Each structure stands twice: as C-alpha cells, then as structure tokens.
Amino acid sequence: MLVWAAVSGLVLALTPAAGAQAAPEKKTYKIIPYVISDPDLVKNPQRVVTEFAKSKNLDALGIAPATANGPSKSKRRAAALAEPVSFVTDSSRFNGGKKPADPYNYIAGDECEANYDRASADAGWIKNRFSYCQIHLVYMPAVECGIFPPSCKVVGNFLSSNTLVGRGKIGAAEVATTTRWAEFDLDVEILTRTGPWLGGGARLEAELECDGNYLDEDFPQTDANACFAGFTQDNDKSLNQWMADDDAELTLYSQASSPSAGAGEQIGTGVFHVEYDFDLPWYIEFLDTESPEGGMRFDTAWYLNVANTDKLGSVFDRAVPGLSLNETDPSVEGAARHIEDARTNPAATVPLKADKVLHGATPGDPLHRLAGAKSAALRTRATRNRTVSTNFCKTVAMPAKPDTGGPFDCDEYAMASTYEGSARSEYEGAQYELDYSVRWVNRSQNQEAGRRIGRWYEVDRILDSERFFITTTDTGPVPVPDPNPEDPDPDDPGPIEP
Known part of the structure; x- marks a missing residue:
C-alpha cells in the first residue's frame, strides 16, 4: 500500500506505508508545478522541458516553482515601463458621434496569439476596454528519486499552453437585471503528456476565482458580491477529454442596484485568476495552482448618456x-x-x-x-x-x-x-x-x-x-463612413458633445 504526503509547497511525494516491507531501493515520486508567463518561453515552450530534463529545475531560466497561492515567479528583471499600460482607439469608430454597430471590437481568431509578447506578460494584453487575453504555460514534471543511492530522473511531463480570453459587457446579465457580468474562454492546448500523465484517471478542473471590492465602503453589499464566479461549462475534464476539446467557458458576476444618482456609480472591482486543480491518481489529488492575475471594473453609472439598459457594464481597467x-x-x-x-x-x-x-x-x-x-x-x-x-x-x-x-x-x-x-x-x-x-x-x-x-x-x-x-x-488610411448605414439603434440617444 502507498500513501502520499507533502514534501514542500506543492511538491508531493509517494513513500512506502508504515509497516510495509522496504524495497531494496527506496524511491520517492514528486510533481513540481510551474505556471509560467514569460514571452520567450511561451514562444518556445520546449525549452522548459529540455532545461528541466537537464537540471531538474528551471533556475537557469529564472523560473521558480508555482505555489498554491500563485504562479511561478520570474527571477529575471523585467525592464521598467516608461509609461503605464495603455491602448488607443481610433476616433473614426465614433463618426458623427454615433455608437458603433459593434461597440466591443473583441479579440478574434488568432489575434491574441499574434500579440503573444504582450499577452504572455503577467498583466496580459488589454486590446481595449472590453477585450483581454493572457497566455501562460502550465508545466508539471513527474520526478522519480532514489534515496539509496541518491539520484533523480524525470519519468513524465505535462506541458500545456493556456490562453484566457475575457470579454467585458455593456448591460446586465440575463440572470438578473441589475447584475453586471463578463465572459471568459479558456483554451488548454496540451503540448506534451508522458509518463503518469497518460493515465486515464488524470484530470484537470479549471475555475475562475475573483477577489472583489466595492469602492464605496457604505455600499449595501458584502465585498464578496463585487466580483464572483458564475456560469461554467466544460471546465472539469479528464486530460483525454481536454485533448479532444480544449475549451472551457467561465463567467464573472457583480451585484448592483438599479441605476440612480442616490445609489452612485456602484463601482465594484475584481482581481481574478484561473484556479487549476489536477488529480493524478497514485501521485496527487487536487494539486492546485493559479494563473497570473487580471483585473476588471464593474459599474452602474446612471449619468452615462446611453440607453438605460446600458448604464451597467464591465471593463478591463488595468490599462x-x-x-x-x-x-x-x-x-x-x-x-x-x-x-x-x-x-x-x-x-x-x-x-x-x-x-x-x-x-x-x-x-x-x-x-x-x-x-x-x-x-x-x-x-x-x-x-x-x-x-x-x-x-x-x-x-x-x-x-x-x-x-x-x-x-x-x-x-x-x-x-x-x-x-x-x-x-x-x-x-x-x-x-x-x-x-x-x-x-x-x-x-x-x-x-x-x-x-x-x-x-x-x-x-x-x-x-x-x-x-x-x-x-x-498624420499617417494611415482614414476610414470612409458607410454611405448606407444600418438603421440607427432606437436606444441610442444620438450625437453628443463632451
């Protein structure tokens, strides 16, 4: 019989149970988790596997193991940004002071991957107020170590490239007329899977967690209601199922009251991340670690000059x-x-x-x-x-x-x-x-x-x-307005001046 025990942080080992006959060569087995958001490694993920096989760690790449409280820390110094993170929207989207037919301009297709240098930083890539994506690697090497004589070898690898795409919203969620919301898609592309990770019992559950806060200390809701996880779909699957279908749908919600001057802007902020729970029989049960953090803001600004249904919304506010x-x-x-x-x-x-x-x-x-x-x-x-x-x-x-x-x-x-x-x-x-x-x-x-x-x-x-x-x-083409625009939105109050 075998029992599992924690060695350090998320490094877990298997050792013979008390009373069992000792084997001629004692061995321990451990999983060392890494969650990596480094543009160079995201672009060249096999460097991670190669370096760990050589050194049994990623120290040479400046990457420390992940913990249950956060992703891997990079020991390489990032250059200080001369300016805050930002984005620019072309004013031609608002020709005539009109609401665009598509107010979101969401990240589409391979657009996140094409911007991997920004998307694979911890902060992710904020394309605009409503569009966010972040790319990171999840690496879980399985290591077998002999005690007599002392030696270790890699007996299996799990490596995936994970992309989280977020979509802010104008208007309330369907579940409640005063609840703000945002949608997320998580793509788990498994790149390497060997050794114990090939077992049919290996599973991964991915959940979105959010730490919320209402900026108004007197707001009549607990901070837990400022940002919390809601709807999920296809987020708890065996690795075989993730290989066949690598997508999961996740949602965040924020509770509010009806728009009014008396209720104020009702701003709720949220710091979110993906919680990864791995289940690997004989090695671990529910080894958990986290993706890098993102941030967003929910508001109910009654004074915005938009349709009443649009006075609620959510945006990515870290740019x-x-x-x-x-x-x-x-x-x-x-x-x-x-x-x-x-x-x-x-x-x-x-x-x-x-x-x-x-x-x-x-x-x-x-x-x-x-x-x-x-x-x-x-x-x-x-x-x-x-x-x-x-x-x-x-x-x-x-x-x-x-x-x-x-x-x-x-x-x-x-x-x-x-x-x-x-x-x-x-x-x-x-x-x-x-x-x-x-x-x-x-x-x-x-x-x-x-x-x-x-x-x-x-x-x-x-x-x-x-x-x-x-x-x-003073460069670049100037978009030409559509000479036959679609019928105007009946809820659009029309041209305005600041």
Missing part, C-alpha cells in the same frame, strides 16, 4: 484608455492639428504663458474626465471651462480668424469636459491660470471631434475623474 484623432482626416483635421501643435509648443499658444503645461499626450500624463451630467456642481465647472475659453476668444489678444476655411469655432484644449479645462485655476489654484490653448478651427471639424470624444466617453465607460489621453497621427 489607460486613449483616443486618436487623425490630422489627415478631413472630418477632424483642424481639431487634431490644434491638439498636436499646442502640446508640441505650449508657450506659443494663446493665451500666452511662458511656463504653460498642457496634459493628455501620454498615459503617464493624462487628462481626467469631468462628467457634467453627474451633478450640478460638475455641470457648472464644465460650463465655466467653456466660458473662460470663449471669453478669451473675444479679446484683442486673440489672433484674427483666418481668411479662408471658415466658418470657425473657438476650439479649446484641454476640453471643457476635463478637470484640466480652462477654468481649472478657479477650482484648484492660481498656478493653473492660463494653462489652456484656444484656436480658430473650422466649425464642422471642431464639432465632429467633440461628438466623437463625447460618444467615446459614453460607450467605453470613461467615468467621472477617470484618466485618459488623446493622441494625434
């Missing part, structure tokens, strides 16, 4: 959202050039100020949304931003309008819909006085840029005080 305006796009070129010129040489803009600071060019130096619809005080501040700008455009210090290219608007940067707008000094101190730029810009171009930015705020759930940035480009 700073950005919006791009193209200087070669005739619909917004004047506004885009104003932004680019103003940030390139702030001191040359009007009103003149030698040490002027204009934010918002990068994710590390962002703007922050001022959602006027949230309260009377914020509406007043947004109005003051616009008033300060237009009043300056009426002064003799404002350059004359160009002779051609009109009619013109008094365009401002930063936008009135930001806390960095022209009235900032009235609310945050005199040091911000004149930290804005105004320019005469073609009216239709100025207003189209405003409509696009405004609709982006709403569709991509840029909440009050949330950071974002604006980029400009």
